[in-house]
Amino acid sequence: MSEKIAIKNKPLKVFITGASSGIGESLAHQYAKEGATLGLVGRRLELLTKIKSNIKTDCEIYAVDVSDQKKLQKAANHFIKKYGPPDIVIANAGVSTGTLAGEKKDLDTFKRVIEINLFGVIHTFLPFIEIYKKKKSGQLVGIASVAGIRGLPGSGAYSTSKAALINYLESLRIEMRPFGIHVTTIAPGFIHTLMTKHNCYTMPFILDVDVAVSRFRKAIHNKKCFVIIPWQMKIVGTIMKFLPAPLWDFLAKGGPKKIRKMIQ
Template identity: 85%
Template sequence: MSEKIAIKNKALKVFITGATSGIGESLANQYAKEGAILGLVGRRLELLKKIKAKIHVPCEIYAVDVLDQKGLQKAASHFIKKYGAPDIVIANAGVSTGTLAGEKEDLHTFKRIIEINLFGVIHTFLPFIKVFKKQKSGQLVGIASVAGIRGLPGSGAYSTSKAALINYLESLRIEMKPFGIHVTTIAPGYIHTPMTKHNRYTMPFILDADVAVSRFIKAIQNKKSFVIIPWQMKIVGIIMKFLPTSVWDFLAKGGPKKIRKTIQ
């Protein structure tokens, strides 16, 4: 029995939110292939059960909304008590839809996107930071977006939430360094997921979820501080960041717009 526990304790432990589809599901599957012990968080219990049934590693599932801070604390405490602190916490849960920054009718959706995409990450990390500080190790990973580099017309809420997330993760990274805790910001371009399947415009350099996630995992293993994936989008991101305002305004005004819908 002691031999099995010793082997088990050597396994990578990964805690992932937004695990029921897209990037989160691919992260779960790929880490499972590596023999990792998993903690998976999502809102839909039935989908979590299906994912758990397909993987053959120790796996705990938690049907919790990332806006439920107490629920996430309870899930984190359960996972830590059973397996010990995770090596990696990946805050992946997020939402996107079109919004108009100047329209009152989009205010509710604007708030919801920022709450989920920003505060959902904060809620995810908080339960683990104390134990990470105590053990002087651990890695916190936030999934941001190239959309956070500049404000995108028609996607004001999403751009705002990801810009705020990028800056939050940067602040956190600097704060955590003295404790030996690594913070990784991943800013993807377009990826084939349920979030992008309704986009009615060309999505340059789009990647299949499994391909993108394999690159995410490599960046996480290498403890990158900030990475844009794929590399072509890194070039686009650099250009976006340094374009003069007048040029950006001219180019962006005719850009594609996401479909607007209400997020409850």
């Protein structure tokens, strides 16, 4: 399939969170090149404003933290009122930091990571679900991670949030199917973004963000249920999933650790 995905009939309407940098920014630019109408959500207004200035299609920006359900609902309502329901909602906003699962002082960080990575996705989808049910169409896309397949020492909050997200999206997919609503889970490996920039360890099969996002878009276009990107990580993820617990414990105990820091 060509890297460029043709949009038939009328341009798509796409609502994207975490759009101020990295994967979200790349998604915005790639969909804009195809003529899509965009709703972009991020915490940093100055970055969203810069992105909008380089987009030639209709684009609304919303400086909102996805953990704030009321503000996100307001942003969704504004987009729907102006353009109608989006064809695709992509819950991409996420954070990552090192944490120790047994350390009390990391408790607030644990809560914040889960609040953004899990509840942020739930908050993103809720404004659109009833509308999608009534129109019997729509697509909800969640960006999870290979890190959600098994618990990773030193990344307990991130692994927990992504494991919970994968299961939430699976539950949602089954629930939405009778209404003609597609739910797509994308679990990436390593991607060159600000999130991985400061990782001081080897990141196998790492992809350039634009290359990764072009593959995401193919999966979205083809309405995949669950996909791991790149394909090499699919093999790694499958092995991880089925390893017996004692063997996984042995292999993972000496793995690399992320730097621990508070998430604002």
